[in-house]
Amino acid sequence: MLRQYQELKRQHPGTLLFFRLGDFYELFFDDAVTGARELEITLTARHKERGTPIPMCGVPHHAVSNYIARLVRKGYRVAVCEQTEEPSQAKKLVRREVVRVITPGTAIDPLLVDSRECAYLSAVCGAGDSFGAAFLDLSTGEFRATEARGADAWERVRADIESYAPRELLFPASLAPLVREGFEGRARTATLPLAVDAEDPARETARTSNVVPFPRAAQAEYSRPGSCPTSLTPIDDWLWEPLSCATLLLEQFGARTLEGYGLTDKTDAVAAAGACLRYARETQRESAAHVNDITFFEAQDTLVLDAVTVRNLELVESQSQAGRAHTLLGVIDETVTGMG
């Protein structure tokens, strides 16, 4: 059974693996240590009698979504492994598979997505004087992309990303220095130290090689009270290839050309959008068919309010921590549905 665990763990590096064992989900080894600490649950051990105890902790299956939500809020990625055949029918060991990976940017569980806020997964790519970014709210299917050209392209795209305040930001591994400099120390942002290992054995399993081993030491950075931080997630460069990204988008939208979406020649925007979509589909193990449209936008089309201004004018968050009531949004929000 532990061999099965090790195999699944190897396929999903960078995640806390919730391993279904009967009525419980168990965590083992380092995951157990992290999980027990973060969830404040008891750490026990397996194989104590054999002299090589394996750290272990577990949560009952009916309450698992609460525990997962708490971990994801703290910035962890959680892989959920289920028993995929009836125990009564299994000959020896029950077959188990990871059915979904929940990351900060791809969570759609109502426990993780407040009804009045958006939860964007964002991706950025580009170089020199051309950068593109995409924003996907998997919980609603809203999908937007932008691209900036010129000397200040990076600055402009960076400002866009800041204003969307995504839960998770994907970027090509080679862009790591720029992204880390651009978002380090920003409000709502915490850095996931880059740990892309070119020789990572997980590289062979292409589906998951883009998920980076999660650094345990970096946890403190995630706990900014009151706001949800942005997790930074580097993804291998070869997954940002514009042509394959375009193909993926076309297939998703059931379209023949991206022209109608305003994405002609916007290779960086297309690559970013493709990366977002691929990441969402791979972690969720679903086709996400409700993501069936994308809107290209440019900052010129709208009234631009940078993050500093949004803070200064107390549009959505009060500076004195007095709560939502003392913000413009608090005053004008008389809507009655979560969508409104």
Added chain:
Amino acid sequence: MKRDRLRVLLKEIADLERLTARVNMNTATPRDLAALRRSLDQVPAIRQALSDSGASLLEVLREGADELADVRALVATAISDDPPLNLTDLGAIRDGCSAELDELRSINRDAKRTIAALEARERARSGIASLRVRFNNVFGYFIEVSKANSARVPADYERRQTLANAERFSTPELKESERRILGAEDRMRELEVTIYAEVRARVAAETKRLQATARSLSTLDALAGLAQVAARRRYVKPQLHDGDEIEIRQGRHPVIEASGDAPFIPNDLYMNNSTERLLIITGPNMGGKSTILRQVALVSILAQAGSFVPAEGARLPVLDRVWTRVGASDDLARGRSTFMVEMTETASILHNATPRSLVLLDEIGRGTSTFDGLSIAWAVAEYLHDSPDHAAKTLFATHYHELTELAERLPGAQNYRIRVAEREGEVIFLYKIERGRASKSYGIEVARLAGLPPGVLARARDVLHRLERYELDVFADQVDEKTAAGGATGTSAPSQHAQNGGGLGQAARRARRRALAVQATLFDAVNESLLDELRGVELETLSDEEIRALLADIRKRIV
């Protein structure tokens, strides 16, 4: 009222966007589908309520809100009204949806009835009134008898389990019933899962229509919400135009107005890109400068978001961006000093603001020394006024009274002040702006309001008095145009001052006087260094002419 009725209907609508997403991602629960049906139940009434609005936007939204009668009917026939959270708990599928399921349920009910009957019979047979048939996941159905009564059980009972104060038994008849119940439940679970998956898939197939309805309803909710605010808080419809003027009549700050108990004091404001593009607002702290700045921005933002605005009337241009440099938002946690933050934000404004932008500058230059701060504030204001590419409409609140000189120099700049009334030595803030410049800053008054001890206040008044007199008596007549314009302290570039001539000259003079009075010891030190220099001069090596030049130079540098 129609809006109220609409909002009551909308309240019943679930978050259809997210619900649709969960349906597509295969994480929708039976309760999600029940909520979908309840939401769709409202749509016909909502469409009805919109039917004769006469507003083209509402008509578009009405058209967009698809009743999805087929989806509603599908869910209504298949999913029960109050399904369990988890599909495996059984009961998610409505009776009458599947004949096989109905039959299994009836078998199940019969078997349970059999068990209830069995319980009554066994009680009678054994004479044990507390005998009960119970169920748990591990042992299934069993007969439980308390320890005290366990000796009285009939001989055909098979012992299954012994607890601290009870014994559990089974009988062949009970086992048979159990087999039928559990068998039926397994099959029911299978069936429910299958039916549910099919319903879910058919709902998912209508994703696009669901999304369109969701979009219409959410837009409707947002509009109804804004309308509600406008009605409740007496907002008016702003007039957006292609020109450059901002004209707000009796504007109010939406948030302060909503949270305060006291009535909010409204203000008029007018700006354009020619004669009124840089408004310099001086006045006491706490007098409402920052409120007015923010108020203008918030009114503009609301208007551009499609809302009515808190005012009696407003004519507004379409802005491309609102910039703010407000207050001293310290960023110590991230290791940047107040001043550095301030300058970084200011730099960004100067590089990127356009004539279509609105810029709010509140107390810029506060994070550094008086002279540095004043110089930077002056240059920033001038740049925003003069630069053709970056001449944004700017509201500049400042406690540097010297900056009021700017308004007299620059054609597009105007002075405004916060009105203050003084009664019996006490200052009353009127929260009204008017043209003109403030005479003093009332810092001590604010300190009084903040509760500084009377002794400290008295001493502060005393010191202020002396400083003002000192300034007048000692420096007023001595500082002439030339030395002032020369920037004698060396903290600002002389050439800059010279370019600006009289206006800045006067301002600098006044600032310098004030600074001199306060920082007398600093200037003693400057003079001291001159003396040192003088002591170090080797007179023998210099020609008469050089000595004359040296003297002239030193005289110029004495402060």
